[in-house]
Amino acid sequence: MNKKWKNVLIILGTAAVVYVSFYFLLPLVVPFVFAFVFAKLTQPVVQKLHKSCHINEKICSLLIIILFLGAIGSFLFYIGYICIGQLTEFLKNAPAHVGTCARFCKRACGGVDNLLGLHSGDTYVWVENSLSDMDGRISQVYLPRLTECIPKMLVTLGEWGAGFIVFIMATLLISFDRESPLRYRSLLPYVKRLKTAGFAYLKAQGIIIFLVSAVSAAGLLIIRNPYAILLGITIGIVDAFPIFGSGSILIPWAVIELVQKDFFHGAVLITLYVITLLLREIMEPRLMGKEMGLKPLYVLIAVYVGIKLFGLGGIILGPIGLTILKTVADTKIQA
Numbered sequence: 001m002n003k004k005w006k007n008v009l010i011i012l013g014t015a016a017v018v019y020v021s022f023y024f025l026l027p028l029v030v031p032f033v034f035a036f037v038f039a040k041l042t043q044p045v046v047q048k049l050h051k052s053c054h055i056n057e058k059i060c061s062l063l064i065i066i067l068f069l070g071a072i073g074s075f076l077f078y079i080g081y082i083c084i085g086q087l088t089e090f091l092k093n094a095p096a097h098v099g100t101c102a103r104f105c106k107r108a109c110g111g112v113d114n115l116l117g118l119h120s121g122d123t124y125v126w127v128e129n130s131l132s133d134m135d136g137r138i139s140q141v142y143l144p145r146l147t148e149c150i151p152k153m154l155v156t157l158g159e160w161g162a163g164f165i166v167f168i169m170a171t172l173l174i175s176f177d178r179e180s181p182l183r184y185r186s187l188l189p190y191v192k193r194l195k196t197a198g199f200a201y202l203k204a205q206g207i208i209i210f211l212v213s214a215v216s217a218a219g220l221l222i223i224r225n226p227y228a229i230l231l232g233i234t235i236g237i238v239d240a241f242p243i244f245g246s247g248s249i250l251i252p253w254a255v256i257e258l259v260q261k262d263f264f265h266g267a268v269l270i271t272l273y274v275i276t277l278l279l280r281e282i283m284e285p286r287l288m289g290k291e292m293g294l295k296p297l298y299v300l301i302a303v304y305v306g307i308k309l310f311g312l313g314g315i316i317l318g319p320i321g322l323t324i325l326k327t328v329a330d331t332k333i334q335a
Contacts, residue, residue, distance in 0.1 A: 018325070039171050043175070058176050062172065069168070083233065086229060086230040204284060211236075215232075215276060215279065216250075217232025220272075223268050246277070250276070253269050301322075
């Protein structure tokens with residue numbers, strides 16, 4: 001068989017193995033994967049503490065893991081507490097928000113009537129009828145389905161709790177176990193490449209999401225938005241999606257503020273969009289471009305395909321799968 005076609009078959013076979021592994025095997029070993037990554041991340045700190053303080057290495061591992069998990073858990077609990085408070089406040093003020101949206105919609109529909117030469121109120125009546133149909137569908141279809149999903153949600157929460165316990169136990173066991181040499185030396189290039197690229201991608205996305213969330217929350221605090229933290233985190237998460245980005249929230253919001261002649265709020269929101277866009281455009285190539293060795297377009301395609309195949313988890317799995325394929329392709333071409 002021609003060497004070129006042989007390499008193509010190897011890459012296609014690798015793609016099939018990656019898909020099957022991600023879809024069927026990965027959900028079974030997720031706690032252990034996170035435990036391995038977390039244990040390896042804390043290992044340098046453990047070694048430094050062990051050498052400087054001459055404390056037993058297992059005790060050092062236990063102390064560092066408890067400290068790290070405590071710090072991360074406290075931070076997430078504090079942010080979650082603020083977000084829940086702001087979400088509760090938003091729900092309390094929902095009628096006022098609905099009224100504001102209705103008034104804005106009425107003015108916008110009046111503009112559409114004037115633009116299209118319709119009778120005053122025709123567009124708003126159509127919108128009202130559409131919303132009424134939607135309300136009926138929600139009460140008759142979606143609410144019963146949501147009620148049926150509550151037991152499944154409780155089971156899922158229980159599974160997450162069990163997975164978290166397994167994660168902690170696995171992290172401790174991996175940290176206590178000394179690093180053993182890799183048995184299969186042929187896999188060493190792939191492991192090193194995945195370690196470099198995988199950590200580069202996760203680190204880049206984590207830093208960018210954190211910075212975008214922080215900048216967005218700070219900007220919303222400037223205009224004294226009562227839901228600044230909650231909305232800032234939402235903007236940071238949405239910004240990670242290549243199809244949407246922060247502009248899907250900030251630009252329509254800015255347009256609404258400008259239409260209402262609130263130019264200060266509109267200017268702040270537009271400025272926030274420009275800053276978040278520059279943050280991602282400048283930092284993403286610097287943080288992961290060189291280490292991953294992938295063009296931004298290919299990463300974008302990988303994220304899109306990953307979302308289509310694996311849902312939200314595809315944001316991470318897509319680029320990692322692409323990295324595996326590139327590593328295999330480079331190794332076979334060099335061979």
